[in-house]
Amino acid sequence: MSTASESPTSEPQHAFRYSGALAQEIEPRWQDWWDAHGTFHTANPSGPLGDPAVVDQPKLFVLDMFPYPSGTGLHVGHPLGFIGTDVFSRFKRMTGHNVLYTMGFDAFGLPAEQFAVQTGQHPAITTAENVANMRRQLRRIGLSHDPRRSIDTTDPAYYRWTQWIFSQIFNAWYDSDRKTARPIGELVDEFAAGTRATPDGRTWAELSASEQADVLDGHRLAYISEAPVNWCPGLGTVVANEEVTADGRSDRGNFPVFKRNMRQWMMRITAYADRLVDDLDLLDWTDSIKAMQRNWIGRSEGARVDFGSPAGPITVFTTRPDTLFGASFMVLAPEHPLVDALTVPEQAATVAEYRRVAGAKSDVARQVDDKTKTGVFTGSYATNPINGEQIPVWIADYVLMGYGTGAIMAVPCGDERDFEFARQFGLPIPAIQQPPASWFDAAGIEPTLDTAAWPEAFVGDAPYVNSANDSLDLNGISDVTTGTRRTNDWLEAHGCGEATVNYKLRDWLFSRQRYWGEPFPIVYDETGHAHTLPDELLPLELPPTDSFSPRTFDPDDAMSNPESPLDRLDWWTTVELDLGDGPKRYRRDTNVMPQWAGSCWYELRYCDPTNENAFIDPEVEAYWMGPQGEGHPGGVDLYVGGVEHAVLHLLYARFWHKVLYDLGHLSSKEPYHRLFNQGYILAAAFKDEREIYVDAFGVEEHDGQFTYQGKPVTREWGKMGKSLKNAVAPDDIYEAYGADTLRLYEMAMGPLDASRPWETRDVVGMYRFLQRVWRNLIDEDTGALRADLPALDDATDRVLHRTIDGVRADMEAMRFNTAIAKLIELNNALTKLGGCPREIGEHVVLMLAPLAPHMAEELWRLLGHDDTVTYESFPVADPAKLVDDTIELPVQINGKVRSRITVAADADAATVEAAALADGKVQASLAGATPKKVVVVPGRTVSLVV
RNA sequence: GCCCGAGUGGCGGAAUGGCAGACGCAGCGGACUCAAAAUCCGCCGAUUGAAAGAUCGUGUGGGUUCGAGUCCCACCUCGGGCACCA
Incomplete structure (x- = not known):
């Protein structure tokens, strides 16, 4: 081991104090050791990576969302999720699981190509460089990936199977x-x-x-x-x-x-x-x-209805077939194919002009425009099939060609958009439901069926009126479900429509x-x-x-x-x-x-990366991806990534997976069984008067005012990144403190699914924690295990087991922030004790191993072991040491804590009540009164009501 | 407008309906030191009090409960998604 040199955060007189420099020496050494020993190689049940023995272990497939190998490299915001999955994977290895955990690169696509165009180099070259750089950066964090399973979508051996x-x-x-x-x-x-x-x-x-x-x-x-x-x-x-x-x-x-x-x-x-x-x-x-x-998929159940017209049937989609009696006009999208045939000569010029204007508007313009309704009459009338009424056919751009059939029946009394349109153009608004009194109250008008008085359309359940023909009578029915079902039956029986389902998804x-x-x-x-x-x-x-x-x-x-x-x-x-x-x-x-395309199936290739005969071996797929029991769809056990892929990647990948499942290539119906959305690391970003971001690291703060080069700037919080000029490079953190400190800091900042602001000055807290752990076990002058460790006492032993119990539960639930807090508490107790009793040392190192693996390996070695800590069993608490003989309970009087009593841990309610009533402070507070009610919650509290 | 999610000290955050603020940062005090750094010990929501203590306190207003940060109702603010989807 080399001697730790001076660093900004250490002082030279302790050669073996845990410093940034010492971490810089320990960490790469263990990373090399892991590689040399294939520590994180994971076995398949069969095939080239096979070891049949693993079938006896529970499997766990932990997956990170595929990163782009960006040319600018990582900042400290990127690895948040990766560190989380690494801690979880390491913990699960220590609880006996066969864990599949690796990392690949989604290297095709616009970002890689644009970077190549910028630099003038062929994308294959820049991609290879970027991938290599990112692999180096990720390796430096100490992620326990199986390197043999790493893939790159641009590798012909991979995209052969995409094709x-x-x-x-x-x-x-x-x-x-x-x-x-x-x-x-x-x-x-x-x-x-x-x-x-x-x-x-x-x-x-x-x-x-x-x-x-x-x-x-x-x-x-x-x-x-x-x-x-x-x-x-x-x-x-x-x-x-x-x-x-x-x-x-x-x-x-x-x-x-x-x-x-x-x-x-x-x-x-x-x-x-x-x-x-x-x-x-x-x-x-x-x-x-x-x-x-x-x-996004936007499934809506409704009905298709045909309206007769001079140009042939016009088919509409509606989610409210029950309101068909109130359809008083029709509206077609300007692009609808029947518009030409429906337009009468007198209206031709008007319609043509409206279509021209509507067509010239981009989607942007249509959305930026206010929602005032526009439209023109075609001059033709269609027949409402349910009552035979002739109703005018209009075109308007509030009806979209891309949804449904591009034509609607307008029911102005029951649809806000149709109501507005009818008001705009003076079209009739027949009432077909009797809204409840409360609706009129809210509108501030007397109940009436004269819709001229209505301020808006009525949408919802209410008794139908004016809704009957010779063979269908909805009047008196008061719920939409029944009305819809009756109408659908009628439509089908009369051959002018049927129940159907429509989707927004294209x-x-x-x-x-x-x-x-x-x-x-x-x-x-x-x-x-x-x-x-x-x-x-x-x-x-x-x-x-x-x-x-x-x-x-x-x-x-x-x-x-x-x-x-x-x-x-x-x-x-x-x-x-x-x-x-x-x-x-x-x-x-x-x-x-x-x-x-490449990210639609990469998790499958991780399972069987070297297979040249199939994209994945069915036996291997069944092992890693297969359903875990009745009703389980299969898929990876934990998928961690940002919420930005909610409808893109996640929808496409599910689709491909289902096709492959249907064609018999997979046993799993779904690719990702459990999805966990990590938060983002936010950082302060600063804008000058021109609304342009300035280098966040050049901003000075005085009395809550921010300035950059003497000029005032405004602060906002945003995702860390190049565009906000606020990215912190992980390399700077390693140099000052080491990767273990970075890992702990990112995990301790808060729950994994919450976004949180980065504060470089807070990082030192986790560094001090690791230094204290080290100091409690290691002689800072010799680097050897301390010879003067204190003896284990009963109280400390109990603290240890409570910690084990809590940390295990927190790790299991991915509450790494509270797991770290419990470890700090334990370590602080050891510091007070003057060091770490030998009997506790190994437990501390084992619990720390998933979070700070490099230090854990180093301490494990110094504790006398000659193999990696990776596959050691995670400590299990001794239940006998979790219960105390006596406990302190708060005593509440009328909901306020007035005293505390100490009773035997297993005391029954009567004993606890007696103890509470006998307490001096309680008696003083009661002042002779007798409680009307006593609530004893065993192990928790005593509550007296006076 | 609709659908999610979140509001707790100076800051990040913690709390199976049961002692709010664990743990960390910052700050304050002390020990050690010629001194500083580092380390170790202690304090650290507000008001009040010499102190013991008391009162208030988890976005706002109601409610349920012996007891509410936690459950229910209404509202406010912030973040995210969708947005003329018939």
Whole structure:
């Protein structure tokens, strides 16, 4: 061991005091030792990483969300979750679990590509450098990853299987009767056998090969469609709905996004909408994340209703079919295909102008505009099927083409938007429900069915009125559920509608016009039909090129067109292949997959990273991912990450997982059984008068006023990061204190799921704690175990066991902050005692091991052990030492604590009551009065009521 | 507007309905030292009191309870998500 040199936080006279410098020596030494000994290698039940013995151990799969290997490296905010999972994994190893814990890199995608474009280097080179740098930084924190299982999405050995999974999805269709994905070949069989009708009724054999291909393409789970997509000229690519922010800009780069019809790859995630909602019930996720997913999928139950019109039936979707009697007009989206046919000549100019204005408005403009209703009459009337009334058909941009059928029946008395529209344009508002008196009271008007007096629409349960025809009578019914059911039955019986379910979720736009992503394993034949490459031709590697930079455009140039970098590579885009009918020329797909593809299945590859025959061995999958008993969906045991992936990654990954499950490749229905959202580390950020962030470390504070270079700045709190100029590098903390101190500080700041502000000056508290632990066991002058350790007394022994009991429970529940507090209390007691009795030393080191593993290894070695502390058993409290002979109880009189009594721990209620009444202070407080009531809570309190 | 989540000392935070403020930071006092640092010991919600103590105190207002930071109702503030989704 080298001698600790002077550091800013230590003094030279104690050569073996635990200092930043000593930590800098101990920590890398143990990190090297762990690597050399393969300490964190985790065995599979079989296969190349196999050891059948592990099957006897309970398994635990702990997963962190896949990080981007950013070019700027880590700041102290990044590893918060990683440290949490590491502490938990280390604890679980000490309780006998076989723990799968590793880390990979989501290295494809925009950030990596943009960094490469900035530096002018090929993304493969910058990615490799960034990954190496991040691995180094993560290793320095002492994370106990199995390095053999680490993966990188840009590695052809990995994306070979991403492409293979794409092929599986492409070659599958969704059988909505059986509610499962099936191989496309089985659909061909059904068509060929005539058990499934073709779209136009001809037999399968009568269709040409090209027509057959068209039919199949219409069923595939991955398909090409010409549909409105989000075109982002500033990025030069299309992006998914989930990547567009509420104000119509791109998630990355914050560029405007335009709706454009384009030919793009889509994933039929809508086929899984129901299962994605329903299976949330099987998951141990927070309610808020579940709510966000439900909200995004947006399932609403209602009915489809056909209204007759001069242009043929207009179909609407409504969640309130029970209000059909109140439908007094219809509204179509301006883009609705029937608008032309419905528009009468006198209205043509007005309608055309309205459509032009509406069409020119971007989504941004539509949302920025105030919500004042606009619209125009088409001149046509439709027939309300339930009462035969002729109602006017309008168009208005408050009806969205992208939701439902792009047309609504307007029930102004029961829908706030329709009410506003009717008021705006003087359309009739017939009342069909009798709102309760309380509703009129709240509105400050007398009860009336004259809606001219109503201030707003009435929404909710109330008796129906004016709601009857010859064969349906809702009048008198007073709940929406019954009204809806009756109406749905009537609609179905009369052939003008049926109950149905509608979703906000749209299919997933899956292609990007970029370079740095997985190429599609797809070629097109001379008729333009897509074929997957045979599996043996995978991976289809990204072609090398210097022009990897995508063509970007003026961010506001809505009419620009995407140009994929791969399109420019003529030598690559055409290829001669034999796909079963002789060698032919094919054209490659020149899109790449979106960022999310690689992270849709990475947890599976962690399980079986070296498998060259399958993306995962079924036996290995069943072991790590399989259901844990009846009703359990399977999936990783603990998944920790930020809340920002609530609807992107988590929805896509669940979808892919379900497809793979349906196709028989997996035993687990869900990828992530338990999800834990860690908080963020916040840091103060400062803005000058121009609203520009200034270097947070140059800001001075005087009397609560902040200044930067003499000028006043304002403080705010935000996620630590480069853009707020407030990032603290972990390296600075290691140098001053070591990684163990950083780990403890991050865990002690608060509960893992809460965001908390970083305070560099607070870090020293955990450093002092580690120094005291060290000092209690180690002679600071010689570095040897202290020879003068005190003897163990009964009271200290009890403190130890109470600590063990509490720390174990806290660790189990991931309450690392309170576990640390209990360890500090124990250590403070030892300091008072003058040192750590030998009998306690090992327990202290073992309890510290998950939190501060480097110091724990070092002390474990000094305590005379010659192997790692990693797999030692976590201490178990002796129950006999958890109970005291006597306890002190507070005595409350009328709810106020007036005295404390000491009684035997097992004293019965009568004894406790007698002791309380006999107490001098209690008697003084009672002043001779007799309590009316005495409540004795054993072991807790005595409460007297006078 | 709708749906989540959170409001506790100067700061981060702790408290199965049972002694509010564990633990850490900052601050104050003491020991050690020629001195300082480090270390060790103690104090550290507010008001009041010489002290013992007393009174108040967990965003606000009600309620349930012998007893509420914790449960219920209403409201305020902050954070997050969704947002003309029929």
